[in-house]
Amino acid sequence: MSPVSDQPFVKLEGVAKRFQTGGGANTVFEDLWLSFGQGEFVCVVGHSGCGKTTILNILSGLERPSEGYVFIQGREIAGPSLDRAVIFQSHALLPWLTVLQNIAFAVKSRWPDWDKGRVREHCQRYIDLVNLTGAEKKRPAELSGGMKQRVGIARALSIEPMMLLMDEPFSALDALTRGVLQEEVLKICGETRQTVFMITHDVDEAILLADKIVLMTNGPEARIAEVVLNTLPRNRDRHDLHRHPHYYPIRNHLLDFLIDRSKNFHQELGFKNCDPKNPPLVMPGISEVRAERPPSPALAGLRT
Amino acid sequence: MARKSWAPALLSFLILFLFLGVWHVATLPEKGAQVVDDEYAKLVGAAAASGQKSAMPGPVDVGKKVWSHLADPFYVRGTNDKGIGIQLAYSIMRVLVGFFLAALVAIPLGFLIGMSPTVYKALDPFIQVLKPVSPLAWMPLALFTIKDSGLSAIFVIFICSLWPMLINTAFGVMSVRKEWLNVARTLEVGPLRKAFRVILPAAAPTIMTGMRISIGIAWLVIVAAEMLVGGTGIGYFVWNEWNNLSITNILSAILAIGLIGMLLDAVLNRLAKAVTFPE
Numbered sequence: 001m002s003p004v005s006d007q008p009f010v011k012l013e014g015v016a017k018r019f020q021t022g023g024g025a026n027t028v029f030e031d032l033w034l035s036f037g038q039g040e041f042v043c044v045v046g047h048s049g050c051g052k053t054t055i056l057n058i059l060s061g062l063e064r065p066s067e068g069y070v071f072i073q074g075r076e077i078a079g080p081s082l083d084r085a086v087i088f089q090s091h092a093l094l095p096w097l098t099v100l101q102n103i104a105f106a107v108k109s110r111w112p113d114w115d116k117g118r119v120r121e122h123c124q125r126y127i128d129l130v131n132l133t134g135a136e137k138k139r140p141a142e143l144s145g146g147m148k149q150r151v152g153i154a155r156a157l158s159i160e161p162m163m164l165l166m167d168e169p170f171s172a173l174d175a176l177t178r179g180v181l182q183e184e185v186l187k188i189c190g191e192t193r194q195t196v197f198m199i200t201h202d203v204d205e206a207i208l209l210a211d212k213i214v215l216m217t218n219g220p221e222a223r224i225a226e227v228v229l230n231t232l233p234r235n236r237d238r239h240d241l242h243r244h245p246h247y248y249p250i251r252n253h254l255l256d257f258l259i260d261r262s263k264n265f266h267q268e269l270g271f272k273n274c275d276p277k278n279p280p281l282v283m284p285g286i287s288e289v290r291a292e293r294p295p296s297p298a299l300a301g302l303r304t
Numbered sequence: 305m306a307r308k309s310w311a312p313a314l315l316s317f318l319i320l321f322l323f324l325g326v327w328h329v330a331t332l333p334e335k336g337a338q339v340v341d342d343e344y345a346k347l348v349g350a351a352a353a354s355g356q357k358s359a360m361p362g363p364v365d366v367g368k369k370v371w372s373h374l375a376d377p378f379y380v381r382g383t384n385d386k387g388i389g390i391q392l393a394y395s396i397m398r399v400l401v402g403f404f405l406a407a408l409v410a411i412p413l414g415f416l417i418g419m420s421p422t423v424y425k426a427l428d429p430f431i432q433v434l435k436p437v438s439p440l441a442w443m444p445l446a447l448f449t450i451k452d453s454g455l456s457a458i459f460v461i462f463i464c465s466l467w468p469m470l471i472n473t474a475f476g477v478m479s480v481r482k483e484w485l486n487v488a489r490t491l492e493v494g495p496l497r498k499a500f501r502v503i504l505p506a507a508a509p510t511i512m513t514g515m516r517i518s519i520g521i522a523w524l525v526i527v528a529a530e531m532l533v534g535g536t537g538i539g540y541f542v543w544n545e546w547n548n549l550s551i552t553n554i555l556s557a558i559l560a561i562g563l564i565g566m567l568l569d570a571v572l573n574r575l576a577k578a579v580t581f582p583e
Contacts, residue, residue, distance in 0.1 A: 062486055080489045092483040096505045096581035109491040141582035159491070200335065 015068035046216030085156035146177035246285030402461025410469035418477025439464035474513025476507030512576035
């Protein structure tokens with residue numbers, strides 16, 4: 001079975017977000033077209049201000065796009081739904097509830113007619129899954145940053161959503177904790193074949209976790225530049241990831257984009273005909289697409 | 305450096321004894337000096353004439369008076385002679401009734417104001433105008449409309465307790481963190497469940513602060529209100545003892561008012577701690 005399903009599970013069509021300011025409309029991003037299948041792990045990479053969080057909020061239903069449509073399984077998003085669970089960057093636990101109560105709050109929202117025992121049993125399964133066994137009675141204030149985010153992950157998974165939305169879930173954690181949690185998320189999502197849409201700043205995190213990496217140009221008026229297909233095999237492992245021959249081509253491609261191309265992308269657009277409805281699919285390491293692209297004047301000057 | 309836990313207590317006692325000492329010395333009777341003419345002295349007796357007994361009592365007199373009040377706080381010997389315990393009970397009862405009626409109005413209304421910017425903007429001018437009005441200014445209006453002095457005192461307590469609770473509830477509800485509301489939204493939590501399981505616990509510490517301010521103000525106002533309406537209560541007791549020129553009784557009452565006020569605040573503080581969550 002291919003890790004990438006052909007059935008479009010999520011479809012963004014011409015999505016834009018504009019804010020009304022004193023001088024007129026301020027466009028965060030526009031003309032976003034993107035689709036991905038069930039079971040795919042999609043990461044969005046881009047600089048601050050390109051509207052990554054806004055895209056995630058639109059997918060969750062918390063915000064509405066100014067233009068365009070978002071479909072999940074062919075149906076337009078009407079608002080927040082229990083089918084899409086959000087893992088917030090700030091974990092967003094309710095501080096007056098214990099770990100167990102925080103997860104139970106979500107479980108009871110999903111299945112209001114479950115009895116106490118069933119809710120408890122279900123919560124315990126997810127507490128054990130994220131290795132928080134023994135911390136059920138603790139309040140968020142008593143937990144470390146990593147443990148809080150584990151609760152956030154358990155809460156999101158406990159409602160058994162069709163899709164998981166993660167807004168830089170590990171960015172507030174220290175490097176060691178981040179690595180451990182990334183591996184756990186990779187393992188859990190691999191086992192359950194969870195569809196995930198995640199936002200990150202971290203290139204290595206994207207390579208480790210994502211099947212598809214969506215590159216966004218700098219805001220305002222940000223757009224999707226490319227979709228990078230992760231050519232590393234899906235049973236990735238943090239320890240020997242960097243030994244794979246495709247690792248450095250992908251990593252270099254992503255870093256080149258973030259450092260140079262993301263801010264000069266509109267110049268690149270002048271050289272080639274880029275259809276925003278079909279952002280180019282790039283497979284670094286397999287087909288060297290970069291050679292086909294005429295170098296931008298700014299870059300050409302530097303390289304020669 | 306290890307802090308000595310007994311040091312503040314020791315200092316408190318020192319200040320207390322110093323204060324009592326200065327008070328005692330300042331109110332000692334002046335011996336011998338006759339302040340009235342001889343004929344009048346014969347008439348009223350040597351003690352009064354020599355000014356040995358000033359109207360301002362010393363700490364020992366007040367101590368004795370307080371002890372006698374404590375020994376029999378609940379006696380009733382006619383309309384104008386009731387034990388200090390009974391008077392305090394009347395005042396506490398009025399404060400609690402007025403306070404809880406105010407809470408019943410202020411907390412739901414504050415919730416509504418906090419949830420709806422439209423209601424907030426609509427009610428804000430009324431609140432801004434009515435809030436600074438001294439609660440006692442309502443007294444004549446209350447007496448005229450309610451035609452019952454006891455109920456009028458409760459109404460005054462109601463009015464003065466209303467504003468801090470109303471404003472704090474609205475503020476607490478308004479400043480519930482967006483991320484908690486977003487959690488409720490993504491979990492498709494219904495409006496009632498959201499109000500009771502997310503907004504109320506999140507705003508509870510702020511609401512309790514409002515309640516604590518309210519009960520403090522209510523206890524301040526009840527003394528003045530009872531001085532006006534008369535009949536019963538610690539405020540009336542103070543005014544009555546002023547008419548009797550019994551400074552000893554007035555000082556006992558001041559001490560009792562202070563202690564009860566402290567107690568009310570401590571109870572509310574305990575309740576506030578119970579709903580406060582660490583972040």
